Amino acid sequence: MKTRNVRGERHEDDVGCRDERGDLVARQGLEEAHVAQVPVARLLDRHVGVAKEWFPHDYIPYSLGRDYDKEPWTPDQPRLTGVAQTAFEVNLLTEDNLPSYHRLIYKIFSKGDGAWKNWVNRWTAEEGRHAIVIRDYLVVTRNIDPVALERGRMQNVMSGYDHDVNVLQGLAYTSFQELATRVSHQNTGRYSDDPVADKIMSRVALDENLHMVFYRDALAAMLEIAPSEVVTAITREVLTFEMPGSAIAGFVRKAARMADAGIYDLRIHHDDILWPLLRYWRIFERTGLDAEAEHDRDRLHRFLDKLDASARIYEERRAARRERESSAAK
């Protein structure tokens, strides 16, 4: 980025060292400037004004509960189908990794003022409800083996999660990630065919939506201040995006099952996650970008075209396979 090129006087014998030091100082200064320019106090006030308090226990069907001492879990007890179980497991284990996400966003926004710290803590406290309500539901209804769930949580939390990005890419990451979890939770609830689960996942999705709105509008404000840097940050994030649950054991296989069921697939990622935010930020309508940002925006466009083509191929293959399966079953 142009603004990073602030360096001290060079001496022949330690040019590399001074370059690195100068670059680091410039980078840190830029990070501080960016995090200070986000209207975080206003966005936090707005968030607190619209977020409704809710209680996980209100959503749990405790009347279905039975004593695990007298009646241990057995594989015939779940009422959810296999794919719905997989989706619930992936979504819960993803939520379980909150210690990593807290550490991550604290690190990204740590150069911010008190309002930033209030936001990070408020966000963490709200996110904490998600694993509570989903786990309580699964344990009370016996829809997943509670021992497997606990072992999965241990494995995933111990693996940790990190995403080493600057403030602007951090805002792009959190915007896409909150929208992705909102859609994944919502679709998991619908797919479950259980009105209780659907209500729980809709409630959680509402939280994810408000979180997405906070980060989306924080980045929108930065687009007015540093448009070229934001376009570069968004491009980097879209090209490297991965779901935060990727450290879950067997994630690739589990994600493939969820894609096959249409809970989260390439089409959803392209149509319902990436494009709504890119449109909201008017990324492809902006003028006056510097050469690096123009170049990145071209890369972003090419990437989206390729993703769209891959999504189409995936959908066609899935439809053909379903067709074959249904004719074989007749």
Ligand SMILES: [Fe+2]
């Ligand atoms: Fe969440």
Ligand SMILES: [Fe+2]
């Ligand atoms: Fe979230």
